[in-house]
Amino acid sequence: MSSKTVSIQTLRRLPLYLHWLRSVRDALPGISATMLADALGLNDVQVRKDLGSVSGSGRPKKGYVTEELIADLEAYLGCDSHSPAVLIGAGNLGRALLSYDGFSDYGLEIVAAFDASPSVVGTTAGGKTVLPMEKLGEVCRSRSVRLGIITVPAAGAQNACDTLVEHGVTAIWNFAPTTLKVPHGVLVENENLASSLAVLSKHLIDGGA
């Protein structure tokens, strides 16, 4: 029932719904849009509309069966598909992401990490050994990798990006504070820490009101 269009804003909220539902699945066999909205601090109509666009399993008066809703969200978000991903840049941030065990909940599996620096190659993080850049093409090919994570310093980000694209990656998660140029058809999602920081700083400057 995923024929309805889902806006990008809705798409970003879906994982939040899923996370909350998973955390209450044992305690609450059924939930309503209002409960979900209250828990996440959102408008209930918005939640209902979001859920309706990917599920359609809601029943008037009854609400939603928690497990059904979880299944629908997982299916829509492709949590079962386990997209293989590679990570370039095994510095502190890269290692943090490699060690983070929460990604598998959403179908992401980092199959290998790479670094240009010989001093980092061979070290391990999150149970994976960091490989030299020369191995990137081989891994992407053999594992059909289409998702790349960039955690190198800003200066090397475009280079890392080009290498990924060259080896067939079509979705890039960029943690470097730079804008990347990519060919049409490749999606870049920038994780922008400076933007978040600006929102917080402004709140403080304005007196925390």
Added chain:
Amino acid sequence: MSSKTVSIQTLRRLPLYLHWLRSVRDALPGISATMLADALGLNDVQVRKDLGSVSGSGRPKKGYVTEELIADLEAYLGCDSHSPAVLIGAGNLGRALLSYDGFSDYGLEIVAAFDASPSVVGTTAGGKTVLPMEKLGEVCRSRSVRLGIITVPAAGAQNACDTLVEHGVTAIWNFAPTTLKVPHGVLVENENLASSLAVLSKHLIDGGA
């Protein structure tokens, strides 16, 4: 000239402008809104409007003097104010943030890190020694800390949040995948990795078109 209202979307773009301007300050003494828009892949009218809301130093035909614009953005974003911040949770992600040297560009200084686990207390990251939670109040008081960063696992996030608020923190940067309950006047900025991941996954599922 910061009397104009700045939308949250504009606020999030300002650090991106600042970052790019700093990277070209030596090469380009003057820039136009169109140049900035092209570099960042944005609409030029949007850039002009954004800049106009915090600067007003643009000159028809001339464009902007790079250094003037940088100064205006820095002043608006409070980059000179150096807000002291504390971080709770010195795991991989916490250590990555502690070691990241890019925050000072935007006026953030992490003055201390804390962790509830005795095995982590006493270790260092980014040149700072991790302190026990008992020291949190003292540090917040003596350094007038109003910004807190939460990098603990989801289960401990609300607890960390409450402790921060108790000690006068009014702006919280939450990296844990949970929604936090805070009193009125306290701002929470959620860094939502699962949301970004959803956007990328959907792109792959839809065929990367």
Added chain:
DNA sequence: TAGATTGTTAATCGATTAACAATC
């Protein structure tokens, strides 16, 4: 049946973009 909850259609709100006037 009556009440609660979903889901849809319409109204509002805010942000982006387009058209135009101002000016160095």
Added chain:
DNA sequence: TAGATTGTTAATCGATTAACAATC
């Protein structure tokens, strides 16, 4: 002066919210 660029006012677009109809 003429041209380029800013900055503003109006139009469009998209997302959120409100009102209402559908239904178990």
